[in-house]
Amino acid sequence: MAAEALGWWGVPLAVGAGAIRVSTPFLFVSLGEVVTETSGRINLGLEGTLVMGAMSGYAISFYTGSPWLGVLAAGIVGSLLGALHAGICSLPKVNDIAVGIALLLFGTGLAFFLGTPFVAPQAPNLPSIPLGFWSDVPQIQAALKVNVLFFIGVAAAPLLAWALRNTGVGLMIRMVGDNAEAARAMGYSPLTVRLWATCFGGFMAGVGGSFLSLYYPGSWSEGLSSGQGIIAVALVIFARWRPMYCLWASLLFGGAGALGPALQSVGISQGYYLFNAAPYVLTLVIMIIACSPDRTLAGAPGELSITK
Amino acid sequence: MVKITPTRRSVLLGGAAAAGTALIGGRGAEAASMTVGFIYVGSRDDFGYNQSHAEGAAAVRKMPGLTVVEQERVPETVACANAMAGMVHLDGATLLFPTSYGYFNPYMLKAAKQNPSVNYMHCGGLWAKGDPLNAHSYFGYIDEAVYVSGIVAGHMTKSKKLGFVAAKPIPQVLRNINAFLLGAQSVDPSITMQVIFTGDWFMPVREAEVTNSLADQGADVITCHVDSPKVVIQTAEKRGLYTCGYHTDQAPLAPKGYLTGAEWNWTYLYPKWITALQAGGSMPNYIRGGFKESFIKSSPYGAMVPAAARTQADAARAGFTAGNFAIFKGPLKDNKGNTVIAAGTVLDEHDPVLESMSYLVAGVSGSAS
Structure with missing residues (x-):
C-alpha cells in the first residue's frame, strides 16, 4: 500500500494524469459545441445540459445498475435539452444567447430539483482500463487508469474534423453556418440542420456530464460541474472551431487544473489561489497571444451571432 | 436586508415582546x-x-x-x-x-x-x-475527535506520511490539521503530514485531484476538512489508501480503508436543548463542548484497526471525557520553527486563544497563509 514519494516528478505526473482525468467533460462538451456553432448557432446552455446529464446518468445507473445505460440516458436527456434550445431559437426574432442563458439556469435548477434523492445513494461507476500494468510504480499505475469515454472523446475529435471537412453532412452543416441564404438556395433548411446540430451538441454535453457523476469524481452532487460547461463553450472559440484544437485545449485545461494541487503537494504552498486559477490565466494568456487585429477570430462561422 | 411586510403574527409577536413578556419562559403554554x-x-x-x-x-x-x-x-x-x-x-x-x-x-x-x-x-x-x-x-471541540483519529492514523501509516485535504486556512481548520498530526505523533514523533488547501468548502473535482496528489506524494492515510468528505473518501478508497472521516460516518463509502472518523453528535444535543427550552429553561448564548459534553463522537473503528491503536485511542478519549487531557501544550513549535506555545503552558480546549489559531505545527508541510 505504501508508495514512495515522487517528489518533483509528481508535478509532471499529476499534470499528465490530471489532463487525462479532468479533460473528458471539456472534450465532449466542446466537440459537441463545435458542431452546433459550425451550423451557425451558439448554445450557452450546455452548462445546464452537463449538470442534467450528470444527474440523469447517475440516476439511471443507480436504478438499472448499468453505468453505460446511464451514459446513454445522459446523452438522450442532453439532446432533448438541445432540441428545446433549437426549437425556441427556430421562432422568429429569438436570440440564441439569451435562450442559452435561460436554459443554463433551467438545466441546473431542474437537475438540483430532480437530483435531491440521488445525492446520498451510490450508483455503479464506469470501469477504467488499467494501462499502467507495465510499471511497478503505483503512482503511474493510478495515473494510467483511463476511462473508455476518454478514448471515445479522443477518437471523436479527428473523426469530427474529418466528417466536417469531407462528408456531405459536414459540408451541409458548414454551409448553413457560413451562409444560410446559400444553404436555402441549395434546398437545405437551416433550421432543421441547426436542430440536429444542437441536438448533437446536447448529446455530447450530456455524455460529458455523465463522466463527472459516473467516473471522476464519481458521484452526483450540486457542486459537480462548477462552470465546466461554460468553460468548454469558451474553449470552442479558443480552439477556433476546430475539433482537433478542442482536444488539445481540453487536455491543456485538464492538466492546468491539476497544477495547483500538485505544486502544493511538493511544497509550493504560497499563493495556491493563483495556481488554482492557472487554467483561466492560461486561457487569457493564449487568447491574448493568439489574437491579432489582422486575423481576429479566423475560422468563425459566418452566421454565428457573436461574430456576425 | 429585505423588508418583510408585517403580518398579523409578527405584529402580535412584536407587541408581546415590547410589552416585556419573558422571552423564553413565557411561552410555556404554547411550547407543546x-x-x-x-x-x-x-x-x-x-x-x-x-x-x-x-x-x-x-x-x-x-x-x-x-x-x-x-x-x-x-x-x-x-x-x-x-x-x-x-x-x-x-x-x-x-x-x-x-x-x-x-x-x-x-x-x-x-x-x-x-x-x-x-x-x-x-x-x-x-x-x-x-x-x-x-x-x-x-x-x-471536534479537534478532540480528530486527535483520536490521528492516533489511529499514526498506528496504521507505513510511509509515516499523512495527507490532509483542507478547504481554507481558517482557525477551525488549522486546529483540526494540527490536532490530527499531534495525535499521530503521539504514536511516532517522526510522522509528518502534507496539507493541501482546495480554496473552498465544496469543490468535488479539485478535492479528487488533491487526494490523488497526496497519494502520489506517498501519503497513505488521508483525512479532510471540507463540507462533504464524500469525494475525498471515495477517491482515497479507489487509490487503496486508509481514510479517517469527518462530520459524519463515511464508513459505507470506504469499506476497505475507513479507519474511524470525527463526527458531530447533534442527534443527541438538539433534542436535549429543545427539551430544556420546552421545560421553560433558558439557553446560554455561548455554548461549547467536546467529548465531555457529548458534542462529538468517533466513528466505530474499521475491522483493520489493531488492538494497540484502539487501546491508545480509547485512552485519549477517556482523558478528554474526564477533562484531564489537552492537545495543545508547550513546548510546541510551528512549521517555521517559531515557538507558538511556551514550555509549561497547557491550553485547555475552552481557551479562546485556540479559536484564533493561525499556525501549522512542526511536521506539517503546507502554509497557513
Whole structure:
C-alpha cells in the first residue's frame, strides 16, 4: 500500500494524469459545441445540459445498475435539452444567447430539483482500463487508469474534423453556418440542420456530464460541474472551431487544473489561489497571444451571432 | 436586508415582546406545539456537515408535538435572511437553526433583533457581549475527535506520511490539521503530514485531484476538512489508501480503508436543548463542548484497526471525557520553527486563544497563509 514519494516528478505526473482525468467533460462538451456553432448557432446552455446529464446518468445507473445505460440516458436527456434550445431559437426574432442563458439556469435548477434523492445513494461507476500494468510504480499505475469515454472523446475529435471537412453532412452543416441564404438556395433548411446540430451538441454535453457523476469524481452532487460547461463553450472559440484544437485545449485545461494541487503537494504552498486559477490565466494568456487585429477570430462561422 | 411586510403574527409577536413578556419562559403554554426551522448551506445528504445537522433535525422531528421545517442549499447571502423570515412569518417557527458559518453575521444577528421572541441557534458563530440575547452560538471541540483519529492514523501509516485535504486556512481548520498530526505523533514523533488547501468548502473535482496528489506524494492515510468528505473518501478508497472521516460516518463509502472518523453528535444535543427550552429553561448564548459534553463522537473503528491503536485511542478519549487531557501544550513549535506555545503552558480546549489559531505545527508541510 505504501508508495514512495515522487517528489518533483509528481508535478509532471499529476499534470499528465490530471489532463487525462479532468479533460473528458471539456472534450465532449466542446466537440459537441463545435458542431452546433459550425451550423451557425451558439448554445450557452450546455452548462445546464452537463449538470442534467450528470444527474440523469447517475440516476439511471443507480436504478438499472448499468453505468453505460446511464451514459446513454445522459446523452438522450442532453439532446432533448438541445432540441428545446433549437426549437425556441427556430421562432422568429429569438436570440440564441439569451435562450442559452435561460436554459443554463433551467438545466441546473431542474437537475438540483430532480437530483435531491440521488445525492446520498451510490450508483455503479464506469470501469477504467488499467494501462499502467507495465510499471511497478503505483503512482503511474493510478495515473494510467483511463476511462473508455476518454478514448471515445479522443477518437471523436479527428473523426469530427474529418466528417466536417469531407462528408456531405459536414459540408451541409458548414454551409448553413457560413451562409444560410446559400444553404436555402441549395434546398437545405437551416433550421432543421441547426436542430440536429444542437441536438448533437446536447448529446455530447450530456455524455460529458455523465463522466463527472459516473467516473471522476464519481458521484452526483450540486457542486459537480462548477462552470465546466461554460468553460468548454469558451474553449470552442479558443480552439477556433476546430475539433482537433478542442482536444488539445481540453487536455491543456485538464492538466492546468491539476497544477495547483500538485505544486502544493511538493511544497509550493504560497499563493495556491493563483495556481488554482492557472487554467483561466492560461486561457487569457493564449487568447491574448493568439489574437491579432489582422486575423481576429479566423475560422468563425459566418452566421454565428457573436461574430456576425 | 429585505423588508418583510408585517403580518398579523409578527405584529402580535412584536407587541408581546415590547410589552416585556419573558422571552423564553413565557411561552410555556404554547411550547407543546413548537415549530423548529433548520437551514442548510448544502444538500442534506452530503455525507458531511449538512447531513450531520439534518440527522439532528430528524431526531428533533421524532419528538412529540414538534414540527420541523427545513430548507437546504441556502447560500450565505440575503437568501438566508429570506429563508429565516419565511420560517418565522409563514411557518410560525419559534426556534431556528441557521447552521452555516456565514449566516451569523449580519443575517442572523439582524433577524434576532427584529424578532425578539424567536430563538436563533447558530453553529460555529462567536456570540459576543452586545449581540441580541435571543441569538445563540454553539460549536464543538471536534479537534478532540480528530486527535483520536490521528492516533489511529499514526498506528496504521507505513510511509509515516499523512495527507490532509483542507478547504481554507481558517482557525477551525488549522486546529483540526494540527490536532490530527499531534495525535499521530503521539504514536511516532517522526510522522509528518502534507496539507493541501482546495480554496473552498465544496469543490468535488479539485478535492479528487488533491487526494490523488497526496497519494502520489506517498501519503497513505488521508483525512479532510471540507463540507462533504464524500469525494475525498471515495477517491482515497479507489487509490487503496486508509481514510479517517469527518462530520459524519463515511464508513459505507470506504469499506476497505475507513479507519474511524470525527463526527458531530447533534442527534443527541438538539433534542436535549429543545427539551430544556420546552421545560421553560433558558439557553446560554455561548455554548461549547467536546467529548465531555457529548458534542462529538468517533466513528466505530474499521475491522483493520489493531488492538494497540484502539487501546491508545480509547485512552485519549477517556482523558478528554474526564477533562484531564489537552492537545495543545508547550513546548510546541510551528512549521517555521517559531515557538507558538511556551514550555509549561497547557491550553485547555475552552481557551479562546485556540479559536484564533493561525499556525501549522512542526511536521506539517503546507502554509497557513
